[in-house]
Amino acid sequence: MVVPGVLIFIKSSIPAIRRTDLETHCEMFWIQIQTRDGPVLFGVFYHPPNSDATILEEMNAAISTIPGKYSIVLCGDFNVPNIDWSLATPTVSSPVNSTICSLVHDNFLTQLVSSPTRGDHILDLILTNNPSCVSNVRVVDNLPGSDHDAVEFDLSVSSDDIVQSSRVLLNYSKADLHEFQEVLSHIPCNCIPTDNGIEYAWQYWKDLFFSTATSVISTVKWKQSKMKQWFTSATLHLIRVKRRVYHQMKCLGSDLLKAKYKAISNLVHSQTRKDTSDHVTNLSKSYFANSKKFWNFLNSIKGRRHPIPPLKHNDSSVSNDSSKANIFNQFFHSVFTVEDNNSLSELRQSWKSTLN
Template structure:
């Protein structure tokens, strides 16, 4: 991504994507300062020990999300698993890069990770799988490793929705999901990349991060007792205006903390319109 980072940032901000998945980032620790994009959280997994590879996810900051730690994690599997929250439901978003020369043991390790992720009802799995010998129209394969991936997708009632070539004449970049997907667009590229861009829409509402701000709940206040306690604590005889105001304010705040409960602050969604005469 080194020579494409500025173009990536400009494209992401211009299109205002909610989620952006990238494979073959070729990032290392030296890219920490340049990889961030304003308004987005960045999740990344860099290849260790040798150049190339790597995956990353940019997710808008208002979306509730967290990186998953899988019990079947494997250091050689280049995958990134993030849980997305919405309206009380959870879904897993996965970006995966499979090198062309990846062996069967690592393929199997990824399959075990996928089984863990399927404990969640919703799954969106995307990335460069490098299985050019799968014909997705006829669901036929010509090698054992590719057949294992196809069986895993079908056995878990998942769908692969990319039906046009993403590199040359081959479908290497896949979108595997059990979600409703719409408006899939394949075309264009980033910089001089020989892989095409894939755009799509997930038909579900993304939930905003839960607010940790707590506010006073006046609906549950006991105002009669409130008035009595404030009156009992205030003595303003022979006090000047400034001192009287300070005494009243301090007493008011003490009683407020004692009698008015707090609740989580809600957003504007679902808020009733203000009454007007």
């Protein structure tokens, strides 16, 4: 996502929406990510040198409309050198310095960059109303082609916390294309403003086009694929072939296709089991390096709602929750005191047997 002067790269697996309602007549860009702890607003901003305070006043007015439940992270090149950020007060009196400090105080923001980013000045800032969600802020070497240093930080939002919103698509297959063409022909393309550059004109035309499309064409929810991430490309190819043969069998109903579908189904079943077994083996081998992956996988296949079944311990069955906890505690203690490779191999084999 890009506007002139600023840019945000977003991983395709992270559902983000653009918040144009927060953007003003400046080089600024906002996206919203929905998490289980509430929405996170992430913005980038560029304030040109020697600009007046109007831009910052408009941004302050926009931020002040954001409800308190939102976590705000705003970063960028603000070009305001004469600020004591330990107190968020100007060291030199000017309208720009006063406005940026008012913006910080009025919206209860904290500035997290503590090292100079250009010369002796802190020009590149990270402003947030939730400092706990930002960590490991560091200033690194100069950016290529720039006299500023880069600022890196971690946003403490894990992929498990991100709420995957359902994607809505236009259902062109059931659209009345003649009606769509008729409505589209009335768009006043000659009235699209071009004074702000080609990018702005392109975005303006896209908004017109999709607003017209959504008024005529029905929508359909797109369901994300639930393919396991550890399936190999060969397995995924077999699954696609299985679906294709299934549809052919439903349409034609021949015995040959039924036999072919049954053979492919058996092959897919054995291949997916093999991929899962290999994945479990790899997780058990890397348990001490990354135990979190192991437990995430275990929770995904066992489910959090299912109680732990009775355990066999010393030739007896244990069903009491407290006794189960003590048995697991003893087992985990033995895991972290294993020292020799033979015992470690036995432990891995024990875990594989438990999962199977």
